[in-house]
Amino acid sequence: MPPQPSLPEAAHAELDSMLSRKFGREVANYFSGSPLNRVxxxxxxxxxxxxxxxxxxxxxxxxxxxxxxxxxxxxxxxxxxxxxxxxxxxxxxxxxxxxxxxxxxxxxxxxxxxxxxxxxxxxxxxxxxxxxxxxxxxxxxxxxxxxxxxxxxxxxxxxxxxxxxxxxxxxxxxxxxxxxxxxxxxxxxxxxxxNPFCGGCGQPTLSVNAGTKRTCPPTDFSSLANAQGATTTLETPRERLACVTRKGISNLSFPRTDPTVIMAVVSHDAKRVLLGRQKRWPPYWYSTLAGFCEPAESVEEAVRREVWEESGVHLGRVVIHSTQPWPYPANLMIGAIGQALPDGEGIHLEHDPELEDAKWVPIDEVREALKVGTSGLGDPASEGYKEGNLRLPPKTAIANQLLTAVVGGFLEVGEVSKI
The missing domain is CATH 3.90.79 (Nucleoside Triphosphate Pyrophosphohydrolase)
Known part of the structure; x- marks a missing residue:
């Protein structure tokens, strides 16, 4: 298996504060922790x-x-x-x-x-x-x-x-x-x-602000394309079709970020973890459940909805753990940990056919897989893995961080995980 890169250092990891004492140190996930000040x-x-x-x-x-x-x-x-x-x-x-x-x-x-x-x-x-x-x-x-x-x-x-x-x-x-x-x-x-074309009128757009915005110009020195797609440059610009983005507050289009929830779900007795797998994944490879937030939906509501839709499990309390930028193409993974209701742990996959399988896995089995069973989807399992045992995502994936937090017992500041 290829060596896994180290994770970024958490911001102000050694600073003692009210918040770190109350909620623990901040967790930094792969793709975060940029050394650049974006100014x-x-x-x-x-x-x-x-x-x-x-x-x-x-x-x-x-x-x-x-x-x-x-x-x-x-x-x-x-x-x-x-x-x-x-x-x-x-x-x-x-x-x-x-x-x-x-x-x-x-x-x-x-x-x-x-x-x-x-x-x-x-x-x-x-x-x-x-x-x-x-x-x-x-x-x-x-x-x-x-x-x-x-x-x-x-x-x-x-x-x-x-x-x-x-x-x-x-x-x-x-x-x-x-x-x-x-x-x-x-x-x-x-x-x-x-986004080469405007969402309001369908005409070509122009990149501005050092690549972070796009605008729909009112004029164009290019003539309209002919049947063969060829264009010519005009001596004076032509007026383009009217566009709604040129009216009102501004005529700019901004980069999108799609909020996505990903969650480690623990059983009501906190002794098992809910994991799922898609059909295309390697044998024995499982991960946490995930899905997109929908309009006018809180993160907590999205976590409960996605878990129920994909596995049939009903959740009670949901807490936010950490987040991970995911540039494929523009997701922000919002990592959460949720706990099943005492009468809501039954699994059935009849709602959303996304998963091939979902199951409750004992904490000890997850802990062992985090030690010797992690890998990327296309990579072999880590050293010490035995065929047939559980496999999990690598530490560069936020799913791994969430599972590590669960099996570590939601450690207080100063404690050390046993995994």
Whole structure:
């Protein structure tokens, strides 16, 4: 089995406070714990963005079709401005949003450049007022549109340096700090790629605010496509169709985050844990139940509903344990622990056919599986596993953290888990 990366350090883990004494230390999950200060309020500050982008210390994380550039599956690789200048130009942020909107031409591909934040621990000489550190950007180098040739050249240059774009649906082998940087970049790149057209009128949109918003311009220098899809550039812009997003408060579309509940469910006597499995999973591989929150539904209500829909079990008390960003494509996993009602532990799968099986598993069996039976879906079980025993998700999954909390007895500050 591949070595599992370490988890991020919890914020202020050693600080004694009223809240830590009452509720325990904060739990940090994989894909969280970013070393970057996002300084999101500076994304519209063109002086700041320009200085950050062109500074010699600045790092650029490149993505080809959502695959990140890396030295190996555990470590990202970063480019410099000169490596991507042919693709993005000297400064893609030199013009204000108003200027970009006025000059908008939907037939011209503008490379997507995202500002991720500042690593204030690294002093590369970049400063802007009170803000300093090493700036990080992400660039989409997927060959497409009018910059296909330039993007392909960047990709080939990176490969000649011995670097690789790590392919795969899910990347969970990166070291913890870089996993958080990757998660932020991937989520934003994916959102931009999925929203090339306006949700109000269906016309092409423009990325602004360093990749974190999209707008629907009122004019376009591109003519309408002909039957063959070809367009021409006009001398003066044409008026686009009216759009509801240009009326009212603003004409911006923001990245989405989909709240998702995932829960470790304990029996009423607290001696068993409810686990489920999907048909496509490896033999003996189980996990906690999960599902999306619905509109006008609290997290606690979503936990109870999803558990009942998938397993037939009725829950009483529900508490929030921790959360995990999940950039596939834009989920926020809200980890919870719930306890079954004394007369609500019966399992039946007739409501929602998502699960192939669900069962109550003794705490001791879960504890043993956390020691020797964890792995990713496509990986072999950890050393010491015996065929036929329970298998569980790796520690990079929030499901593992929830189960660890349950078998550890919801430890008070200063206690040590026996697993």
């Amino acid at each position: 999101s309020f500076l994304r519209t500050n063109h002086e700041f963005i320009t200085k950050a982008l062109t500074h010699p210390s600045t790092s650029f994380l490149l993505f080809n079709d959502l695959s990140p550039l890396a030295t190996d599956p555990t470590k990202l690789a970063y480019a410099k401005h000169e490596d991507v200048r042919e693709l993005i130009g000297d400064n893609p942020f030199e013009k204000s949003e108003e200027e970009l909107v006025k000059e908008y031409n939907s037939s011209v591909t503008l490379p997507l450049v995202l500002f991720l934040g500042l690593d204030e621990r690294k002093n590369g000489g970049f400063e802007h007022g009170i803000y300093k550190g090493q700036a990080f950007f992400a660039v989409d180098v997927t060959p497409r549109g009018t910059v296909e040739k330039q993007a392909s050249a960047v990709i080939e240059a990176m490969k000649k340096k011995g670097l690789q774009f790590i392919e795969g649906r899910v990347h969970m082998t990166l070291n913890a700090p870089e996993a958080a940087i990757y998660a932020q970049a991937r989520a934003l790149l994916d959102w931009n790629a999925r």
